[in-house]
Amino acid sequence: MTFEYYSQLKSILDDKKISIEPKILEQYKSDNSFGFVDPKVPKCIIWPENIKDIQQIVKFANEKTISLVPLSSETPRFHGTSVPRNDNTIIIDFTKMKKILNIDVKNRGVMLEAGVNFEEYINAAKEAGLRPHLPLYPYAKKSVVGAALDREPVIIPKYHWDIADPLLCTEVVFGTGNMFRTGAAAGPGSLTQQKESGGAQKNPMGPTQFSPFRIIQGAQGTIALVNWATLKVQQAINLRKNYFITSEKLDTNFDFIYEILKYRLGDEIFILNNLNLASLLQKDEASINKMRDNLPNWIGIISITGSGSLAEDKIAWQQGDISEYATKFGVELKENLPNISDEQIRIILEEASPVPWRLKYKGGCNDIFFISTLDKTPKYKEIMWKNAEKFNSKNIGVYIQPLVQGCNVHCEFDLFYNPEDQSERSITKDTFIKCSQALINNGAFFNRPYGIWADMIYPKVQPNIIKSMQKVKNIFDPNNVLSPGALCFKEGLN
Structure with a gap:
């Protein structure tokens, strides 16, 4: 951006809301993911504080044909959504809007x-x-x-x-x-x-x-x-009771999980492999490895909660129903796992992590995630492992989260790597791209197509759908100033 634009911006916004300092701009050129979007230094950072600021910035961008990329989280950030893709880009940083x-x-x-x-x-x-x-x-x-x-x-x-x-x-x-x-x-x-x-x-x-x-x-x-x-x-809840179901194969307990989801039993329900559970609960690589070695391959967590004066009654009847279905499907309900306390589980369910938990194991993580149904996740797990032959499979975390009352699931594979090791970075990037493409080709629904995923997905989409999306974009952002290059909106890139 030219100094002329900077002067004009200062005429409509306070100086404290704008920066073109090189050291500050450098902090916004990339995020903690790689393979999604190539790094690019923005021309300016703006910190809006109200709706008037936002409108002035957008109108200015339309007048000058400048790209705007919004972000609202502090570092580290992921998936390339906050990274400029255009040489003439302003970052709009919402992190000061705290009300x-x-x-x-x-x-x-x-x-x-x-x-x-x-x-x-x-x-x-x-x-x-x-x-x-x-x-x-x-x-x-x-x-x-x-x-x-x-x-x-x-x-x-x-x-x-x-x-x-x-x-x-x-x-x-x-x-x-x-x-x-x-x-x-x-x-x-x-x-x-x-x-x-x-x-x-x-x-x-x-x-x-x-x-x-x-x-x-x-x-x-x-x-x-x-x-x-x-x-x-x-x-707010008053009481919580946790159960664990474990297995050596991913799909062993699926019938039981489907049953309790159907009747809306339990509150928090999800499946992790031993690496991801250990990563959630421990602080560093050594303690994570120590815990995972004492855990079964797959752990399902079911947490029951109660509120108000009838909290104990609610937990009691849900315990009874869940236990009945566990007996029906031959599932062992465990009230604890070795060296894991109820307080540790409460923290990961109710609190915020001081650091992104996916970075605790190796310092870096590229995650691959999509929407599927629970019964198809073993197939996608096999596709993932088959295409990650050069990646150490012991460093792949898995997280499966039922959504929309169990109608589908968020299926996630986490590729943990050491960001300081160039060989690991290269293998991880190649694995990320290869596995993403293989999963897409086999029907995985990437409903959040960030960066390179969009380039893999939209060529497979019917042209009429792309045309309809572009019509909508032209109505609400006719000059393509908002995040050009994301999704299928490529016009205006340089």
């Missing part, structure tokens, strides 16, 4: 600005007597709104009614510079008037028959910039 605008205990909803992170969110929810819907042990400095917009999987499938959950309403600025509110927040009335009349911005559908949040969520910043969002929450 929790509303906590509605009665209607169980929270309104957050885009920069609120999981550490801040969890603490505020606890103080209000609420229980947030969380991904598995989220990074403390990760944006809550960013995670919801990216459809990161949450760990309680029975409360996951829709693939969009826990995202509800949003206030956004489209690529045209126009502000818009989605869902119930759109009206009638202002937000103040809605609250005075008992409105809670809980319904994400609308306005009218149009539900624009569907095209904003998962769009990787290509359609709109989000100022705030409302998220659904639950009443």
